[in-house]
Amino acid sequence: MPDERQYYVYMLASKTRRLYVGVTNDLVRRVWQHRTKAIEGFANKYNIERLVWYESTSQVLDAIAREKQIKGWRREKKVELIEEDNPGWTDLARDWYC
Secondary structure: OOOOOOEEEEEEEOOOOOEEEEEEOOHHHHHHHHHOOOOOOHHHHOOOOEEEEEEEEOOHHHHHHHHHHHHOOOHHHHHHHHHHHOOOOOOOOOOOOO
């Protein structure tokens, strides 16, 4: 049976629009971890918890490569990517945990 797993590259933003780029195989769980500050680190330190962009792939190496690519971009290019589909920087996970 082929592996049906999905991998996600995502960007979170703080209220002041500080950005965090990450990769995960469980986007719902990972966003919850950011929101509940379950894991220490950059996103926790700067209250970065709003999901503003993500994409998925079935290949883990593709997801890792894409994360590295985006992390290497200047901020302006990251903002452009977010605003292509989410011009208002709406929290895409706002209704996930009600």
